[in-house]
Amino acid sequence: MVGEEQFLRKHFQDFYKNNFIAGPPELGAREFGYGVFGRKIANRNLAFASQKDFNMFLRNQTPFFMSYSSALYKFPSRRPMKAKELFAADLVYEFDADDLPTDCKQKHDSWECPKCGKKGKGRQVKCDDCGTQTKLDEWFCPECLGVAKKKIFLLLEFLEKDFGFNEGIRINFSGRAGYHIHVRSEKVRQLPRIARLELIDYLTANGLNIFSHFRKEETFFSCPGIEGKAGWPKRILEELVRLLEEGDVENIAVMGNISVPEAKRLVKKRKTILDSIKERSTIPSIFGRVSSTGESKSDKFWQNFLNSIVAKIAPIDRQTSVDLNKIVRVPETLHGETGFVSRELSRDELKEFNPFDDALAFKGNETVRVFIPKAPIIYLAGQNFGPFDEKEEELPLNAGIFLLASGRAKLVGNK
Ligand SMILES: [Zn+2]
Ligand SMILES: [Zn+2]
Structure with a gap:
C-alpha cells in the first residue's frame, strides 16, 4: 500500500501548504493526537504553543487525521492524563450516520458470508443460511448524512430550549459520515462527568415516566x-x-x-x-x-x-460518550479515510451542507487512474461515478482520493 499512502500524503501536504488551519480556540491548552494511513489515532499527548507551530506540524508531518481534546489542560502534553491538570472541558456530542438505521443502507451496503459465500444487499450482520457473522461492506451517502443532520437540529433545539445553552455552540462535519456539536460556554465547561451524564439522561428521556x-x-x-x-x-x-x-x-x-x-x-x-x-x-x-x-x-x-x-x-442515544478526555477531529483538517475537509458550519450552512459537494479539498483538473474492485454509485461534485466491479478508471482527484483513502481502490501506473 506504499504507493497509495505516498500519493495521498503528497496531496494532503499540498493541501496544508495551501491552507492555513486556525485550529480550535485556546489551542495552547489542548491536547492533540494524530493518525496515520489506516489508523485514526496513532499518537497523542502533543501540544502546540501557537497556530504557526500547529501549521508547521501539519505541513511537515502531514498526518492523515488530526484530533484535539475537548478538554483544556494546564499541561496538555504531560502524561499520564492526571498530570495534564484539566481545568475545563467543552461539551461534545457526536453523531455518526453509520449508527443510524436508514433505508439507503439497503442500496449502498452489502454483506457476504465468509463461511458459505452467500451475498446480499443492506447491513445484515448474520447470514440467512448458516447464521455466521457476515463481512459488511459499509458506505455512506447524502441520505444517511441527512438523517444525522435531522438529529443535530433536534439536539440544538433541546440544548437551547430545554437547557438554555445559547452561546458558544459550534457545529462540525467530522470529515466522514458524521457531525459533532461543541458547546463552549462557561456555563457548561465546568460541569463534572456526573452532570454530563444527567444531561444524557434527559436527552434520552431515561427515567422519564x-x-x-x-x-x-x-x-x-x-x-x-x-x-x-x-x-x-x-x-x-x-x-x-x-x-x-x-x-x-x-x-x-x-x-x-x-x-x-x-x-x-x-x-x-x-x-x-x-x-x-x-x-x-x-x-x-x-x-x-x-x-x-x-x-x-x-x-x-x-x-x-x-x-x-x-x-x-430523542436526539441522542445512551451510548453517547461523556469522556472528558476524548479527542475529536480538528475543524478544517482532512479526514484520512475520505480526503474530505472537516468543515465548521453555521446552522444555516448545515441546512444546505452536503460533504460530497461542500467538503471537497482538492481543486483543479487533475485526475488519477485507479482500479476499483467493488463500489456502489458514488455522487461527487455534481457527477455520479460507478457502480464499479473490478474496474479500472480515470477519476477526478477528489473522487480518486475518496476511494483510495478508504482502501476501496488501488493506484494504477506510477504517479
Ligand atoms: Zn452463510
Ligand atoms: Zn446512505
Whole structure:
C-alpha cells in the first residue's frame, strides 16, 4: 500500500501548504493526537504553543487525521492524563450516520458470508443460511448524512430550549459520515462527568415516566394541554398531533404495533381524535371500549405509539460518550479515510451542507487512474461515478482520493 499512502500524503501536504488551519480556540491548552494511513489515532499527548507551530506540524508531518481534546489542560502534553491538570472541558456530542438505521443502507451496503459465500444487499450482520457473522461492506451517502443532520437540529433545539445553552455552540462535519456539536460556554465547561451524564439522561428521556403525563383514565388517556409548558410532554404531544395529521398509515402501524387495516381505521377517525386532544386534553379509545381493568387493545396501542415517539424524538442515544478526555477531529483538517475537509458550519450552512459537494479539498483538473474492485454509485461534485466491479478508471482527484483513502481502490501506473 506504499504507493497509495505516498500519493495521498503528497496531496494532503499540498493541501496544508495551501491552507492555513486556525485550529480550535485556546489551542495552547489542548491536547492533540494524530493518525496515520489506516489508523485514526496513532499518537497523542502533543501540544502546540501557537497556530504557526500547529501549521508547521501539519505541513511537515502531514498526518492523515488530526484530533484535539475537548478538554483544556494546564499541561496538555504531560502524561499520564492526571498530570495534564484539566481545568475545563467543552461539551461534545457526536453523531455518526453509520449508527443510524436508514433505508439507503439497503442500496449502498452489502454483506457476504465468509463461511458459505452467500451475498446480499443492506447491513445484515448474520447470514440467512448458516447464521455466521457476515463481512459488511459499509458506505455512506447524502441520505444517511441527512438523517444525522435531522438529529443535530433536534439536539440544538433541546440544548437551547430545554437547557438554555445559547452561546458558544459550534457545529462540525467530522470529515466522514458524521457531525459533532461543541458547546463552549462557561456555563457548561465546568460541569463534572456526573452532570454530563444527567444531561444524557434527559436527552434520552431515561427515567422519564411518560404515563404520568399521558395518564390512563377510565375510558381514555388524559394528556397535557396543547398550550402546555415546554419539555418532553409538550414535545411528545406535538409529535403525536403531527403524526395523526400526517396520517401515514404504515408508519402508524409500525409505531403502534398494529395491523395496516387497523391503522387505516384509526386514520379515518383522526379528526375526532385530534379534536379531543386539542379541545379536551384527552386521547379517546379507538379500538372499542377501554376497560378499566386490564389492558385493552387501545391501551396497548397508545402505549406503544407514545414510546415510539419518545425513541424517535430523542436526539441522542445512551451510548453517547461523556469522556472528558476524548479527542475529536480538528475543524478544517482532512479526514484520512475520505480526503474530505472537516468543515465548521453555521446552522444555516448545515441546512444546505452536503460533504460530497461542500467538503471537497482538492481543486483543479487533475485526475488519477485507479482500479476499483467493488463500489456502489458514488455522487461527487455534481457527477455520479460507478457502480464499479473490478474496474479500472480515470477519476477526478477528489473522487480518486475518496476511494483510495478508504482502501476501496488501488493506484494504477506510477504517479
Ligand atoms: Zn452463510
Ligand atoms: Zn446512505
